[in-house]
Amino acid sequence: MASTPRTRARALFRSRDSWRPPVGTGLIQGSARLDRKTKSLVKQLGPDDIAIIAHADIDRIAAEDLIATGVRAVINVAPSTTGRYPNAGPLLLVRAGIRLVDMPGAELFEQLSDGQQVVLDGEALLADGTTVARGHLLTEAELAEQMDEQRQRIDEALAAFAENTVAHIRQEGDLISGRIELPETRTRFRDRHVLIVVRGTTHRKDLHALRAYIADVRPLLVGVDGGADAILEAGLKPDVVLGDMDSASDAALGCGAELIVHAYSDGRAPGRERLERLGLDHTVFPAPGTSQDVAMLLAFEKGARLLVSVGAHFNLIEFLDRSRAGMSSTFLTRLRVGETLVDAKGVSRLYAPAMSGSQMGLFAAVSALLIVIVVLSSPALGDLLELLWLKLQVLLGI
Numbered sequence: 001m002a003s004t005p006r007t008r009a010r011a012l013f014r015s016r017d018s019w020r021p022p023v024g025t026g027l028i029q030g031s032a033r034l035d036r037k038t039k040s041l042v043k044q045l046g047p048d049d050i051a052i053i054a055h056a057d058i059d060r061i062a063a064e065d066l067i068a069t070g071v072r073a074v075i076n077v078a079p080s081t082t083g084r085y086p087n088a089g090p091l092l093l094v095r096a097g098i099r100l101v102d103m104p105g106a107e108l109f110e111q112l113s114d115g116q117q118v119v120l121d122g123e124a125l126l127a128d129g130t131t132v133a134r135g136h137l138l139t140e141a142e143l144a145e146q147m148d149e150q151r152q153r154i155d156e157a158l159a160a161f162a163e164n165t166v167a168h169i170r171q172e173g174d175l176i177s178g179r180i181e182l183p184e185t186r187t188r189f190r191d192r193h194v195l196i197v198v199r200g201t202t203h204r205k206d207l208h209a210l211r212a213y214i215a216d217v218r219p220l221l222v223g224v225d226g227g228a229d230a231i232l233e234a235g236l237k238p239d240v241v242l243g244d245m246d247s248a249s250d251a252a253l254g255c256g257a258e259l260i261v262h263a264y265s266d267g268r269a270p271g272r273e274r275l276e277r278l279g280l281d282h283t284v285f286p287a288p289g290t291s292q293d294v295a296m297l298l299a300f301e302k303g304a305r306l307l308v309s310v311g312a313h314f315n316l317i318e319f320l321d322r323s324r325a326g327m328s329s330t331f332l333t334r335l336r337v338g339e340t341l342v343d344a345k346g347v348s349r350l351y352a353p354a355m356s357g358s359q360m361g362l363f364a365a366v367s368a369l370l371i372v373i374v375v376l377s378s379p380a381l382g383d384l385l386e387l388l389w390l391k392l393q394v395l396l397g398i
Contacts, residue, residue: 028073028099028120032112032127038062039199039226039247045069050118052108054078058089061200066093073099073120077106080138086150091143101125103135182301183283187240187258190303193219195344197238198292199226199247200311206344207234207310219308222299224292227311228252242298243291245271253280260284260298262291293333300337307337310344 030050035041038055039062045051047070055062056078066074080090080102093100101123108125111132112118119126123137195214197203207230213219214236223231225243229252232238241248242260253259253275259282263269267286275282287294292312299307334341 026122030072030118032108032114032116032118034109034112034114036109037246039065042066042069043249045071047071050075050120052077052112054109055080057082057084057087058093060088060092063089063092067096067098071098073101075101075103075106075108075120075125075135077103077108079104081143081146081150083146083150086147088147090138091140091147094138094140094143100138101135102138103133106133106135108133180287180297180301182298183260183285185240185258185260185283185298185302187220188302189220189299191305193217193306193308194222194299194304195219195308195310196222196224196292196295196299196312197227197230198224198309198311199230203227203230203311204233207231210308210310210344213308219306220299220304222295223248223252223257224295228255228257230311240295242285242295243271244269245274250278253278258283262287262294289333290330293330296333296337296341300340304340307341308344309341312343 028050030048032052033041033045033049034052035044036054038053038058041051041053042062042065045066049069049071051066051069051071051074053074054077058076058080074093080100081087090100099120101120103125112127116127118132124134125132195210197207211234214221220240221231221236221238222240222242223229223238225241225245226247227243228238228241228248232252232255237255238252238257240260241252241257243262245253245259245261259275259280261269261271261275261282261284263272263284263286265286265288267284269284269286272282272284285294285298287297289297292309296307296309
């Protein structure tokens with residue numbers, strides 16, 4: 001294609017940090033990639049694809065994962081924001097230059113096949129030259145306005161959240177009473193530091209900040225579902241993978257870690273089928289609450305000296321992002337583990353790594369080199385050093 005003033009201008013502005021490509025006009029052509037689970041879809045997305053999802057209230061984690069793939073367009077057959085709470089995901093996507101079109105109710109999963117070539121023309125989706133569906137193009141101004149309105153009504157979400165939490169506490173009281181039967185594990189937790197990694201908004205940054213702590217203390221590494229892949233991405237190997245096994249990769253499951261399937265309280269364990277299909281040994285642990293809560297509880301009850309969480313969900317928005325109606329299990333788990341639990345960001349600020357032997361040797365060598373340089377560059381210091389050496393010879397009778 002010949003260069004035009006417009007394309008040259010785009011290339012010029014693309015190098016500037018403040019530039020964001022327009023998201024509302026023009027044609028975007030690519031391969032349709034479909035999956036109702038966004039966390040599964042991002043594993044196969046690329047810049048030449050158009051993502052088709054069914055994700056009501058796109059959360060921050062999903063948005064960051066989509067942005068990382070380099071995808072240029074996302075079509076959502078569910079409302080990207082329902083107004084239930086101020087979810088930042090849609091706004092993050094649009095600000096990253098991704099065209100986001102809502103097509104609630106569109107039967108794209110039935111009409112299209114994975115990998116089929118499609119064209120997004122504004123807010124219309126075409127396949128084989130025919131318009132398949134039309135939707136609503138979400139703009140930055142619209143999403144920012146909705147976010148402000150939702151923040152003003154956050155008290156409504158908080159009230160519903162608190163009511164549901166109180167109701168669930170009655171069902172999950174076993175968490176704090178210690179009446180849950182723990183499984184036998186080959187991993188020994190007693191008197192060990194345990195680093196529990198959850199796929200959260202800051203897990204990569206937290207793991208990076210904790211590299212010195214991990215190298216010095218060598219804690220047990222527990223990956224909660226997709227957190228196992230985060231550990232592998234950091235160049236480490238998990239000792240335990242715990243969760244419902246729906247978002248951990250085959251590589252993470254097959255890395256040699258002990259696998260513990262988090263099952264429902266009634267014993268149902270959907271994740272067990274996947275492990276059996278892969279031929280991997282595993283243990284089933286029925287317990288109420290979230291997998292990250294169960295991981296903390298298991299390590300604590302097995303005698304862990306310190307629990308360090310990475311990427312765990314702590315605030316209201318994070319819980320609403322994960323579609324949790326209540327936080328009773330998290331509340332009760334934190335009551336039980338008490339001061340044994342430390343947030344990773346706190347550890348990265350408080351922990352001062354000790355100097356290793358190689359670092360001390362390097363420091364001594366550099367110090368000696370500096371002394372030699374100073375002595376050689378100063379005749380007076382050279383004479384003084386020679387005099388001290390002569391006195392030492394006399395004292396030692398050399």
